[in-house]
Amino acid sequence: MLHRPVCDLLGCTYPIVLAGMGGVARSELVGAVTEAGAFGFLGMVREPVAMICAEVQRLRERQVHRFGVNVIPAATEPALLDAQIATCIELGVPVVGLFWDLSAAVVQRLRNAGTVVVCQVGSVIEARAAEDAGAQVLIAQGVEAGGHVRGDRPLHDLVAEVAATAGVPVLAAGGIVDGADLATVLSLGAQGAVLGTALIATQEAFAHDYHKRRLVEAGVDDTILTDVFHINWPSGAKVRVLKNSVTRGERGDAYSGPRTVIGEEEGRPIHLFSTDSPLRSMTGDFEAMALYAGSGVGRVHAISGAAQRVREIIAEAEALLGSGAVAPAGAMDDLHESAANDDVLLPALNELLEAERAGARVALRTAKEVAESDLKPLVSAIHRDEARWCGVLTKAIHQLQGIPSKRMGAFYDKAMAITDISARLAFLNRGQSWVVRKLEALLPGIRDESIHADLTAMLSSHIQNINLVAARLPTAAKPSVEGRT
Ligand SMILES: Cc1cc2nc3c(=O)[nH]c(=O)nc-3n(C[C@H](O)[C@H](O)[C@H](O)COP(=O)(O)O)c2cc1C
Numbered sequence: 251m252l253h254r255p256v257c258d259l260l261g262c263t264y265p266i267v268l269a270g271m272g273g274v275a276r277s278e279l280v281g282a283v284t285e286a287g288a289f290g291f292l293g294m295v296r297e298p299v300a301m302i303c304a305e306v307q308r309l310r311e312r313q314v315h316r317f318g319v320n321v322i323p324a325a326t327e328p329a330l331l332d333a334q335i336a337t338c339i340e341l342g343v344p345v346v347g348l349f350w351d352l353s354a355a356v357v358q359r360l361r362n363a364g365t366v367v368v369c370q371v372g373s374v375i376e377a378r379a380a381e382d383a384g385a386q387v388l389i390a391q392g393v394e395a396g397g398h399v400r401g402d403r404p405l406h407d408l409v410a411e412v413a414a415t416a417g418v419p420v421l422a423a424g425g426i427v428d429g430a431d432l433a434t435v436l437s438l439g440a441q442g443a444v445l446g447t448a449l450i451a452t453q454e455a456f457a458h459d460y461h462k463r464r465l466v467e468a469g470v471d472d473t474i475l476t477d478v479f480h481i482n483w484p485s486g487a488k489v490r491v492l493k494n495s496v497t498r499g500e501r502g503d504a505y506s507g508p509r510t511v512i513g514e515e516e517g518r519p520i521h522l523f524s525t526d527s528p529l530r531s532m533t534g535d536f537e538a539m540a541l542y543a544g545s546g547v548g549r550v551h552a553i554s555g556a557a558q559r560v561r562e563i564i565a566e567a568e569a570l571l572g573s574g575a576v577a578p579a580g581a582m583d584d585l586h587e588s589a590a591n592d593d594v595l596l597p598a599l600n601e602l603l604e605a606e607r608a609g610a611r612v613a614l615r616t617a618k619e620v621a622e623s624d625l626k627p628l629v630s631a632i633h634r635d636e637a638r639w640c641g642v643l644t645k646a647i648h649q650l651q652g653i654p655s656k657r658m659g660a661f662y663d664k665a666m667a668i669t670d671i672s673a674r675l676a677f678l679n680r681g682q683s684w685v686v687r688k689l690e691a692l693l694p695g696i697r698d699e700s701i702h703a704d705l706t707a708m709l710s711s712h713i714q715n716i717n718l719v720a721a722r723l724p725t726a727a728k729p730s731v732e733g734r735t
Contacts, residue, residue, distance in 0.1 A: 261316030265442025270320020372401020394425030411641030413439030429566020470548030
């Protein structure tokens, strides 16, 4: 019931993925989740190649052959990054996960070597760029996530938008700790869930017991997004951690004064305000270190075996999806939309979704072509809007117990066949006018207040964009009214 195409690509039974947590996710944890049918990344950010080799060997010794290695180009010295990537390729690591600033060159190098590339992203724009660079799986990371947080969007909004517009499988990350969370993100169009925090609170995680204990003691309001833990990372990068003396400002100013050593790991000093979190191999003042935690931490109540945690999540998600309490997407794409509770509205919303997905793609490609011109901000804003409406439509369809279409409107091919940018924008405006007419016809019959409000906002945004584009077009290219599907 939970199996999704992404499982075949990664090589796992269930669409549950252990996040590539630096320091924390080592072979012991990856091995444990793999044995329960999930997929795991070794968190190897800034680790020497000798450690990557040793950890890969340990996994292979316990017959784990499908696993990933996570590295972070923007937080790694170029020479070390180069050696890490070369090592992954030499060792035949099947999957590599990347995060933070996109390095298209690294993606291409890995793809050329036959490695499956997964990119974690924090926005729709980043998702599109990663897919264009060659990523085969995207992780949409919501602002609820523990550790470094790339974007500022709540997971459910972001994942619905990314899944509605991406051409590759999308996984959801951020605040996911149980089977209900997994069932929910599946229902929003994700093909699976990435878990960090919930899998730190396990016997096999390499985190120090202090960190694990603090996680299970934490309540729902105990995390904070902050940039005070900054040493080792690009400046301004935010992390979600448990509140502590550092986040309360009791340890001084993070950005001035000499560096203070507060711990050590095998001879390496651990500095106050660094991104290091307490590990088994460390000693020191753990309270003042980065105690990474996602906002789901208040629902993690025990330190358990990792395989047991994965099994509990699978059982709960299967029970929920089996009972029909949460409508699954993706796995049921081929089912007829007879589950729909509204014979007119659901097909219309799906038609709009396909059209908006096409509009979003057209705007994105066009924004690239006009990169050097003053049209770029306008076309990029249209792309953002169109992607947002894809998310809104996907949510509305789920709310009505329907199955969101995965198809791309034929409008995309028609629009992209037009090479002249003004003519293509005029065609895009005709499509936008078609959406306006559709919405005007639908709105009077919509009883659900929240869907009505969302579609009303969608209508006025389309009218506004039509006017903005029309004002920029030469008269000959101004649109007449035509259809868009
Ligand atoms: C302790 C910790 C370390 C992390 N380290 C990394 C990392 O090295 N690379 C990476 O891509 N993501 C890293 N992340 C972020 C995860 O990929 C993921 O987005 C996050 O754990 C999901 O949110 P959750 O913790 O609420 O499950 C880390 C997260 C945590 C909690």
